[in-house]
Amino acid sequence: MKLNVDYKEQFEHRHIAPNEQDTQAMLKTIGVDSVDALINQTVPENIRLKKPMDLPAAKSEFEYLNDLRVTASKNKVFKSYIGKGYYNVIVPGVIQRNILENPGWYTQYTPYQAEIAQGRLQALLNFQTMVLDLTGMQIANASLLDEGTAAAEAMFMQYSLRKKTEAKSYFVSEEVFPQTIDILKTRAQPYGIKLIIGNHQTVELTDDMFGALVQYPAGLGEVYNYKAFADAAHQKNIKLTVAADLMSLALLTPPGEWGADIVVGTTQRFGIPMGFGGPHAAFFATKEEYKRSMPGRIIGVTIDAHENYALRMALQTREQHIRRDKATSNICTAQALLAIMAGMYATYHGPKDIKSIADRIHGLAILLTKALSELGFEQLNTAYFDTIKFNVGALVNPIHSEALNNEMNFNYEGEIITIALDETTRLYDIENIVKVFAKIKGINVNDIDLDSLKADIESIIPEELQRKSAFLKHPVFNKHHSEHEMLRYIKSLEAKDLSLCHSMIALGSCTMKLNATTEMIPVTWPEFGNLHPFAPVHQTGGYMQIMAELNDWLSEITGFASMSLQPNAGAQGEYTGLMVIRAYHLDRGDSHRNIALIPSSAHGTNPASAAMAGMKIIVTKCDEKGNIDVEDLRAKAEEHSENLSCLMVTYPSTHGVFEESIIEICDIIHQHGGQVYMDGANMNAQVGLTSPANIGADVCHLNLHKTFCIPHGGGGPGMGPIGVAAHLVPFLPGHSVVDIAHEKSISAVSAAPWGSASILLISHAYIAMMGEKGLTNATKYAILNANYIKARLEEHYPVLYSGANGRCAHEMILDCRSFKNFGIEVTDIAKRLMDYGFHAPTVSFPVAGTFMVEPTESEPKHELDRFCDAMIAIRNEISDVESGVLDKDNNPLKNAPHTAAVITGNEWDKPYTRQKAGFPLPYVALNKFWPSVGRVNDTFGDRTLICTCPPIEEYEFDVLV
Known part of the structure; x- marks a missing residue:
């Protein structure tokens, strides 16, 4: 028997869950012969990459960590x-x-x-x-994200x-940290806010000032008594912000x-x-x-x-x-x-x-x-x-x-x-x-x-x-x-x-995929964790190598000329991309270009970011299939041609579809002198198959905490670097402390030069261990898993939008609006899913009364089946409500979630069994996750807003301390 001494472990097989047998079974359910055939039916041919991405060969987990040890040693932790x-x-x-x-x-x-x-x-x-x-x-x-952006907020x-109403000036003590002042400059510009940077002891406070900021202790260490300054500010109706050192406040x-x-x-x-x-x-x-x-x-x-x-x-x-x-x-x-x-x-x-x-x-x-x-x-x-x-x-x-x-x-x-x-x-x-x-x-x-x-x-x-x-x-x-x-x-x-330790979290637009242990391990290595962001550059060789490689790889994946790794959240990446576009127009003398076209289906952060960048938002229509209405877009681009700054577009669309007209859409914007900003929230359906540059975008942000495996952490951290075409590279963000400036850089958007640098290691590890083939297959399997769920559920829940061939991208929208006719809201389904051991998909976004479902490539078939079985069982419960078998107001959906205390209580007054409530399918009993409280009362909480740990004696119920 011959032995293969060249065998090499492939991380791809750890990250992508479905095996060959499961793949064939899913393809059969979908009704297609192969994964590639499914991709051909899903991703328009005219946007497909003509050649594979040029990325280094995939490393095994063992090789990656060994090589990273060498790289880490280039950081000198003084x-x-x-x-x-x-x-x-x-x-x-x-x-x-x-x-x-x-x-x-x-x-x-x-x-x-x-x-x-x-x-x-x-x-x-x-x-x-x-x-x-x-x-x-x-x-x-x-x-919030960091001290500098908190001060800007x-x-x-x-x-x-x-x-x-006319006050436009803002006083900033010259002893505020320089990185904070840098961010304030960025945020002030689009609104014409005038920063007055000076000495708080000598400044003349005027009626034109609406606010002030001081540092406590000051940037170079002095502890001032600011009480007189605060009193003087308040006499002028100037609100005072204090950037404080938390440890010093002891x-x-x-x-x-x-x-x-x-x-x-x-x-x-x-x-x-x-x-x-x-x-x-x-x-x-x-x-x-x-x-x-x-x-x-x-x-x-x-x-x-x-x-x-x-x-x-x-x-x-x-x-x-x-x-x-x-x-x-x-x-x-x-x-x-x-x-x-x-x-x-x-x-x-x-x-x-x-x-x-x-x-x-x-x-x-x-x-x-x-x-x-x-x-x-x-x-x-x-x-x-x-x-x-x-x-x-x-x-x-x-x-x-x-x-x-x-x-x-x-x-x-x-x-x-x-x-x-x-x-x-x-x-x-x-x-x-x-x-x-x-x-x-x-x-x-x-x-x-x-x-x-x-x-x-x-x-x-x-x-x-x-x-x-x-x-x-x-x-x-x-x-x-x-x-x-x-x-x-x-x-x-x-x-x-x-x-994710318990079950899949099928959140549309949020890509809750595997955060592999090997990707996480280096984050706490002292060579990466203990380095100051303003350390001399000769001490930071390891980080410089990591970020240079990540810049090259992400540029190759997006098709862009260069990246800025500074934005430390997805929405901040949006804002940064728009500020870069703004700087580009200003540099060309086009200061009047301030119109952003945004489809009605866009993420809520898109118009918010555009407003922060000083743009006027014009909403464009979507057609009955959920696609951008090209003719409405064309008409609005022509109407605002002289002042058009950009289009903000998500691709695949927020509706989970690869729109066939995307290249035409980008061309329309360029014909009228605008730039195309692509929201990178759905890059999990692009990597290796197409790219932002390939569809015609000029800039996009990447949610590294989605597509590139940085964990969500219960609500953060995130990272949102942006990639840009060559003509926008000179405008990428600089920094006031560390020289990373390009020729015409905007000022900083984050306090640190490279944002949350230590978690960039996670995405670096992911790309290095997956390689070109693995990344491309991850995208294919994300699309496969989504279409498998679609095939299993579409007879029970209408799928709101599909592509030209009836396929979804990596996510889909399940329409639950008709259930309202007999009293069932989408929220009821979300709460009932907890009894089955699942977190609900994205609720009522981008369409009210719907679920957006995204399974990711990291979930195996049996987990997808568990989720589908739960959704089908809930649909049957809804049918029982509709037919009158279950009471309209007193049923498992309306009473969900059911806690252990309720199920095991001495009294049971529900018109359905305890088993129906707590163990609705056989698999649930094998590994039951119990919600710790019943359905929360939002109205009560907002009416009596308490945002600190309450004194126990004020409440009759127990408070865990």
Whole structure:
């Protein structure tokens, strides 16, 4: 018997679930001979790629990780004292292992189906409570993308709330972090907002100002008393935003106590690795009166159908992008996973330990100040928390060189050096820093007696700025401090959430596919996790290689000339693409081109992003088949030809169809001087078969958390890089701190130069291990799996739209609107699916009263069958309601989901059996997932809005703490 010594494991077979036998069975059900025959019937010939993508050969998982170790070694992780919003942290092992590295947490979807998301909702409520306690504000959201974009959201909220309708100026302290100022410049331009950057102590506040922003502590470390400034601003009806360091607020008077209207910042210091820039959870807190103007998501307390404590996304339907072109924000993705980690950090440490950590950081900063003063260096910050500042004059270069020799990175601003200490700093670090400065001065370091200096350390924070109020008083922050207790708490919440660990999540447009373990492993390697985003470029060779390769691969996949990896969410990618188009027109002298044509079927973030980019939205019609009405588009393009900026189009369409006329559509736009922006949400049906460039697009964003395997993390992180044609490359985003500028770059859209850089590793791994053949087959099987579900369900649920040959793309819309005739809403079906162990498909998008279903290529046939069996069984239940076998108002759909407490209760008053309620199909009993609460009451929660952990004594029902 011959042995094959050249055998190589193929990751493709791990990622794509259906085997050959299953494939043939699915093809038979669909009624087609082969996968390629199905693709030929689905994807129009005129948009198909003429040759395979030019990508490196696929690596096995073993090969990839071995090669990546070599690449990782090119990152030199020096001890960082750079600060500027990014700090070394200690990630508690119990949190790293059981949340960050746990698919039970990182494969969850955004908690739109609250009954099977109570665990992460509680964790996010803890996060909000933590933020409010530390900032002294009244209401907080469940995270934003990063500090810079949170500040930009605050500016826009202030702009939308202005009472002086003509006010167009916004004051920004010159001591705000430069990356934040960069993002503010980007967001201000389309609306003509004038940024006034200056000294908060000397600026003249005027009637033309609608808002102001200060940093607390300031960017180079000074802790100012801003109360007089806040009072002066309020006298002019100027709302004040404070960008605050969360760790410092354990010692400093919270901004809510001295006049802040909005407080923003990052929770990175609460146990989230720097990751070369992210992902990190920003926070946004404000006054109760502004709750309906806040960007992002808010988690709130409500009750379920049995009047038990429950949580859900409060004011859910008011998410900003639902407002479409009236939106002041396009926020769609948050940073839920990182917010959960930060909240758990506070839970694990509690108020006492967090204050002790802050005390140590502050004390070591004072000690270092004393030691360097002994060497003759003058510390320039009068009051500070963790960052000390020296003007070292001509010694700056020698100190810089010696610091590098000792593998330390300080922050350099001309002849100014700042040193930011953090949670990881210890006494020996102080000794090592002192040695560097002593050597340059030619002083014997033994002459500095640190022991005697540290014996007399007292806070230098002025009395009026020292925190007096308590924080983190709720029991959740005061009882889980041993690892055993913390582990059980984390697991108790995890058990309440349905994730990809339990079953498929067939969400249309959201592509809940496999997040392979091998793709995830490198994210927590210290060579990637512990690197500061502003580290010198010679220390970042590993990341530079990863991002160069990813740029090349994604450019090849899209057909574009280059990518920007900076946008750290899909909606932010939309906005960035439109800002690049805007810059292109302005550069050509076409400042009047501000019309965006958007089909009526578009994602809600499309018009919201266009509005943020200063564009006027013109909606184009769709025909009865769900396709763009070409003649209506042509007419509107001709009508607005002189002012046409762009078309925003999703391909395949939001209706799950490859529109045959897409090339003609793009040509029409180009004939009238416009650009084509393609929403990349549905790239899972394009990769290897067609491409954005091939259909005629000029720019697109890619949802790496969809097509390219970055996990959804319970509502984020995401990444939304954009690809552009050659003529748009000069306008890709730059950065004010790290030189990544192109010839005519727009200013930054994210705080870090490469966005959430550490999770780019996941997509890099996916592409490297799949190779050209694997990626192409993934697309084919995504289309196969979708058409298999369509074939099984279309006799039971009408499929709203299909292509020319009756095929869907990678997703389809199931029409449930007719069920309303006998009292069944699509929401009832969504809740009933929980009893069968499934998360509902996308509800009522893009068509009200429908489901959008996307199975992905990672689901095996037997899982697709389980889902189809559940949907068919539910359809039969609907028929029983229609025929009168089941009561119209008291039936398994209207009462769903059924909890274990209800099923096992002493009383049962339903006109159907307990088995029918809880175990409706045989397979359910084998692996039952129990919703932890009954159907949530949104009305109750919005009427009595509670967005923090409620005091237990105020409620009769039990609250898990």
